[in-house]
Amino acid sequence: MISVPRWLLMALAAMFSGYHVVLGIYSLATDVPATPWPVVVALVLYVVATVLSLWPGRRARMPDWLAALDLAVGIVLPLLVTSQLDPARDNGYATWYVAAVGTLMTIAAARRQLVVAWVGVIVLAVQTVAWAGPLALGALGVVGSVVWVAIAHMLSAALAGAARATRRYAQAEREAAAWQAAQDAHLFEGRMRLAQTQRLASPMLRRVASGGMLTDAERAECRTLEAAIRDEIRGRMLLTDAVRAAVRHARERGATVTLLDEGGIDDLDEAERDRILSQLADAVEGTGADRIIARTAAEGSPVAVTVVGLSGGAGEVVESEDAEVALWLEIPRAG
Template sequence: MISVPRWLLLALAAMFSGYHVVLGVSSLATRAPASPWPVVVALVLYSVATVLSLWPTRRARMPDWLAALDLAVGIVLPVLVTSQLDPDAENGYATWYVAAVGTLMTIAAARRQLVVAWVGVLVLALQTLLWAGPLALGTLGVVGSIVWVAIAHMLSSALAGAARATRRYAQAEREAAAWQAAQDAHLFEGRMRLAQTQRLASPMLRRIAERRLLTDAERAECRRLEAAIRDEIRGRMLLTPAVRAAVRAARERGATVTLLDEGGIDDLDEVERDRILSRLAEALESTAAERIVVRTAAEGSAVAVTVVGLSGADADLDSDEAEVALWLEIPRAAGAFAEER
């Protein structure tokens, strides 16, 4: 894509605007009006408005106060200059104000003040029509000024539409990249879980295929293996070598352990997560509860992981006779209070 430096556009606009000032000054020398002061005031007003309009800023849209100033100058300029001209005479360069107003309104249109630009050239056309008649609209260049504003309007609208489309495409690209990253993460995690499951299950599956019949100890080992595989699916971030070892030890003594990771610790850094999971492993090793439920808390909670251990009455969670053997809330922040009983 070919791009034009902004400074070059500003320089061209400044040169074009300065040309109108040169024509206005030369008209004072070639066609001396009855009083030069209205033309001088018009030149000063036009120069000030042009400099302010072309002054480099980060904001593309012209401020409203500057647009109002340009419109006021565009209305006053024809009145000041034509007050010293004869509409029936050949005024030559003395009608420089027509192109000057057209240029000023074109700059306003390019800087997204379209209403001001159109009002300015329409007022210029009306003033010319009242001052010199309908033929003067073509001979003085008013039609050309209107055409330039129309071109600037179309270009400004096209560029604004392109900018909006670019923003939409950029947002869509970011969303597509985020979706692709999430899919890659899910795929990687799925492969990792599959590899972990294969590593756990392959020896037992080969043993089953070889022997056909299993002993009671091997059946118990299969149940523990199934629970470990279930942990890999539902436990996710709760699993470390220490936690796996503690869970396995608890199951070997006959306890039922359930790990539920609901994403509550996904946003923690590795140091904080290791601290929390080390405390979890210690709690699992020290408890004698018959049923243990480990669950991550919701995001935004001060608690990272909740551990509940029950004993008695088959350790049923819905049983009124179950006794709470362990209640532990591991905080997200180091040094915070962990409630345990």
């Protein structure tokens, strides 16, 4: 994409504006203006408005107060200069104000004050028609000023549309990058879980595939392995070597352990997660409950993990009205 330096555009605008000032000063040396003082005031106003409009700033859009000043200057300039001119004669360079107002309004349009720019050239056209008639619109260059404002309007609209499209494309690129990163993370995690599952289940699967009959101890080991594989799927971030060991010990004594990770600790750093999971391992290892449930809390909650242990009751402890809470632990998100 080809870009034009901002300083170059400002320099060109300053050159055009300076040229109009030179023409205005030159017209003072002739006998065209009846008296030079209104023209001098017009030149001073024009120079002040142009310098303020071209002064470097952080914002591309012209401030409203400066736009109002430019519009006021654009209205006053024709009144001051034409008050000393005769519309019936050839005024030559004394009509410098037409191009000056057009340049000032073009600068306003380029700095995204389109309403002010159009009002300024419309007032210039109306004043010209009222002063010298409709034919003066072409003879004095009012049409050219309107064309320059129209070009600046189209360029400003095109640049604004390009800027909006650039922002949309940048946002889409960030979203695509985030989606790709999430997919890569899911793929890596899936491969890691698959490798962990293979490491756990391969010995027993080979034993089953050999065709031998399983003993009661081996069947119990199969159930333990099945629960461990389920933990790898549903437990996700709740699993560390210490948690796995504590859960295995609890199951070996006959407890039912359920680990549910719903993404509540995904945003924590490694140190905070290790602290939370260390407390979880200690809680599972230290309780004698018959059923243990560990679940991550929702994001934004001050609690990271909730651990509940139930004891007593007949059959499934979680469904029994006689079950008692043997453990209730809320591990805080912040240490």
